[in-house]
Amino acid sequence: MLLDFTALKPRVAYQWMSSTILPRPIAWVSTISPEGRTNLAPFSFFQGVTANPPTLMFVPVNTREGTKKDTVRNIELLPEFVVNLVPFALTEQMNNCAALLPYGESEFSAFGIAETPSQKVRPPRVAASPVAFECTLDRIVHIGEGPLAANVIFGRIIAAHIRDDILGPGGFPDSAKLDLVGRLGGEDYTRTRETFSFPRPDRKQYQT
């Protein structure tokens, strides 16, 4: 079959994209309003962008009513956030945070998720997350208009909290110890437990 994306309604295009572009990592993003009200929400349109300078991106789309999600509202007012990664053990708490709470109501307290202060930014981080990136806002790029239109948030990584017990012998994280979850289509997830290695064809040529 050939899908003509130019003729698809956004909701249907989203279903095809989210069930084919996978597995997707999950950014569990904490923000804070200028009044000090915290917010925590998961986003799987999420990726690293470059290490020079260290940058990541995630994409809160507009709601079905065309309004901005709380995460975007907070970052526009206070341009700092933390991207917490999600191991299998925290899946349920992460999923709870996808609930629509009124603006200003904290998912940390609503769902009993322990927070701990960040070092360089004002939003707190998820205490039990094994990796948390403290970020300042680089820029927001708007793509589209109305429902499901994108607010692409680029963040400059200025610090990361790495739990010591997830490190491997080489000093970098061991994916099995991290046990992160990835998002598949619909309500499905995967775990990063079955892995394999391929030596690069030319080590000198491929440095990244």
Ligand SMILES: Cc1cc2nc3c(=O)[nH]c(=O)nc-3n(C[C@H](O)[C@H](O)[C@H](O)COP(=O)(O)O)c2cc1C
């Ligand atoms: C695993 C997972 C991934 C999600 N990924 C996205 C995403 O990439 N973009 C998005 O706009 N919403 C995504 N959502 C839905 C948001 O988490 C949800 O709309 C949330 O209520 C937004 O919170 P906020 O209004 O507090 O910012 C995802 C939900 C889950 C459970």
